[in-house]
Amino acid sequence: MAGNLTGGSIGRSAGPSRRRTYRPMSDINVTPFVDVMLVLLIVFMVTAPLLTAGVSVDLPRTDARPLTDSVEPVVVSVDAEGRIYLQETEIDSATLVPRLLAVTEENTEARIYVRGDRAIDYGRVMQVMGLISQAGFVRVALVAEVAVPDTEAGGAP
8 A cells, every 4th residue: 555655766756857938028017116116206295395486485365266377476475574586586676577577577467376375564574465457467466375264162263
């Protein structure tokens, strides 16, 4: 009743000897590519909101609906100390109008957003808006944050 359980001698196959040939794989392994793309997507999704506004301004809140405009507007900001910024560059009030005319290529129909800090004196923001209006710009708007209703306190913030 004794028998050979291995089916033959060790090291040899039971069937005819077949020689395996190396065949290169013609498929592209896309898994590393997808992994890298997902990591880049996440990095850009996290960093993109940080690049939108370079001047820190604490905007007042409002219940008005947001504007939808396909053309990127020119942004003038007034921070808490009263300093004026055109986009992200600090400028003084004497050079505001010439720089605006240069940036908009003297297009007085260009949309200009004025962002004023919540803590700044209202008169300073109106002074900046007056300078812009005197230069002939007709599409000047104030920017505010959308108010989130405070349900716990029962009132607006």
